[in-house]
Amino acid sequence: xxxxxxxxxxxxxxxxxxxxxxxxxxxxxxxxGLVQKIFYYHVPTAMVDFxxxxxxxxxxxxxxxxxxPRADAxxxxxxxxxxxxxxxxxxxxxxxxxxxxxxxxxxxxxLTTFALCEMxxxxxxxxxxxxGPGSRxxxxxxxxxxxxxxxxxxxxxxxxxxxxxxTTVVPNLVKPMAVPFWVxxxxxxxxxxxxxxxxxxxxxxxxxxxxxxxxxxxxxxxE
Amino acid sequence: MLRLxxxxxxxxxxxxxxxxEIVSTMLFFAVIVMLIFSFAFLSEGRASGDAVAGILWTAIxxxxxxxxxxxxxRERDGDALRALLLSPAPRAALYLGKTAGIVIFMLATxxxxxxxxTVLFGAALSAHAAELSGLLLLGTIGYAAIGGLFxxxxxxxxxRDVLLAVVLYPIIxxxxxxxxxxxxxxxxxxxxxxxxxxxxxxxxxxxxxFVTLALWAFEPLIVERG
Numbered sequence: 325x326x327x328x329x330x331x332x333x334x335x336x337x338x339x340x341x342x343x344x345x346x347x348x349x350x351x352x353x354x355x356x357g358l359v360q361k362i363f364y365y366h367v368p369t370a371m372v373d374f375x376x377x378x379x380x381x382x383x384x385x386x387x388x389x390x391x392x393p394r395a396d397a398x399x400x401x402x403x404x405x406x407x408x409x410x411x412x413x414x415x416x417x418x419x420x421x422x423x424x425x426x427x428x429x430x431x432x433x434x435l436t437t438f439a440l441c442e443m444x445x446x447x448x449x450x451x452x453x454x455x456g457p458g459s460r461x462x463x464x465x466x467x468x469x470x471x472x473x474x475x476x477x478x479x480x481x482x483x484x485x486x487x488x489x490x491t492t493v494v495p496n497l498v499k500p501m502a503v504p505f506w507v508x509x510x511x512x513x514x515x516x517x518x519x520x521x522x523x524x525x526x527x528x529x530x531x532x533x534x535x536x537x538x539x540x541x542x543x544x545x546x547e
Numbered sequence: 548m549l550r551l552x553x554x555x556x557x558x559x560x561x562x563x564x565x566x567x568e569i570v571s572t573m574l575f576f577a578v579i580v581m582l583i584f585s586f587a588f589l590s591e592g593r594a595s596g597d598a599v600a601g602i603l604w605t606a607i608x609x610x611x612x613x614x615x616x617x618x619x620x621r622e623r624d625g626d627a628l629r630a631l632l633l634s635p636a637p638r639a640a641l642y643l644g645k646t647a648g649i650v651i652f653m654l655a656t657x658x659x660x661x662x663x664x665t666v667l668f669g670a671a672l673s674a675h676a677a678e679l680s681g682l683l684l685l686g687t688i689g690y691a692a693i694g695g696l697f698x699x700x701x702x703x704x705x706x707r708d709v710l711l712a713v714v715l716y717p718i719i720x721x722x723x724x725x726x727x728x729x730x731x732x733x734x735x736x737x738x739x740x741x742x743x744x745x746x747x748x749x750x751x752x753x754x755x756x757f758v759t760l761a762l763w764a765f766e767p768l769i770v771e772r773g
Contacts, residue, residue: 388767443717450713456704461768462697462714468764469693469718472756476721 333518339511346504359423366416368512373409381471384464401523410442444470555644573656577610599670600730619698642765649691678743685750686726
């Protein structure tokens with residue numbers, strides 16, 4: 325796991341060095357100009373956010389079925405990263421909105437529902453912290469329900485009018501824009517994996533310390 | 548199975564009939580919420596259709612939390628939930644019985660709140676009673692399906708009332724959006740029945756998804772809690 329962490333962190337660092345250069349060299353979008361370049365980080369953070377949300381949901385189901393501590397560790401790490409990447413997506417989206425639409429926030433359906441997903445996972449962390457006995461299971465149920473809420477985002481977008489650019493933008497990118505975009509996606513993915521592995525390593529070490537503490541107490545070594 | 552659901556429901560209804568605690572406090576709170584919102588949204592003695600729908604559904608959501616908390620507290624008193632779990636009844640029957648009880652308490656409150664909306668705001672809610680009933684019933688089922696599960700699971704947490712709102716509101720927002728949008732489409736000068744029916748279908752899908760998930764999750768969750 326440590327080797328994977330070093331590898332993903334190195335690739336993320338390389339991507340963070342290369343992608344700004346590629347984004348600067350990419351052609352400017354004709355109507356939005358320089359502001360459109362926010363897209364190169366905004367969309368990848370949103371994609372990684374959805375990935376971590378679903379990973380949290382799958383790990384939560386695994387925890388509810390098998391009661392596996394590993395699944396629980398993966399779920400909590402994914403939930404923490406869902407909050408981090410969700411906040412990045414909302415922040416970059418807000419900067420885009422300020423320049424494109426003249427406001428920091430608009431009650432566009434996708435923005436609102438994305439903010440709600442963020443609230444679900446903040447709620448997850450609050451339940452983990454203050455939920456008392458059974459909070460791991462309750463948080464897992466919350467993650468599961470949160471994942472079920474995500475498709476409603478897409479349903480609602482297709483039904484309601486929205487100011488948000490449609491999701492058909494990415495498949496139709498011209499090559500000089502597609503290359504920096506997919507490099508940015510790769511960078512965000514590596515950064516996400518590095519952070520996830522770091523959090524899992526931390527959780528593993530914490531569990532070991534707890535076990536050693538219990539073993540020491542049982543052996544009468546504790547003062 | 549259905550008989551056991553009915554027994555759990557009957558127990559809750561009998562306790563409520565004797566105390567009248569949940570419905571009366573929910574109703575009082577819902578009316579207070581409506582009055583407070585009316586100060587903000589009334590203009591020249593009338594509120595727009597959007598505002599009436601928003602006030603109605605906000606009052607339902609807020610008062611519903613009160614009912615959920617109290618319904619779960621009853622199961623905590625004397626460790627009644629543990630006693631229910633020790634019975635040979637399927638766990639799904641316990642969950643469905645409790646949820647059905649919450650749905651009935653909420654619907655009783657909503658009936659009065661909807662009538663009050665007609666009187667206080669001059670909203671023509673009775674003109675399309677079938678569509679409004681569909682929205683209220685399906686919205687309440689979705690709300691109670693999730694709220695019933697979370698409130699029972701938070702039974703032992705110190706800050707359970709705060710946490711219930713934290714976990715419940717983000718999840719049930721689609722219910723509130725669908726309910727308020729559907730209701731406001733009924734209150735337009737030319738009612739948009741097609742939009743109201745769309746939101747009824749949306750709520751039906753929401754209910755199917757979340758009742759199924761809650762039924763599946765109840766067993767592993769209650770095992771951990773118990």
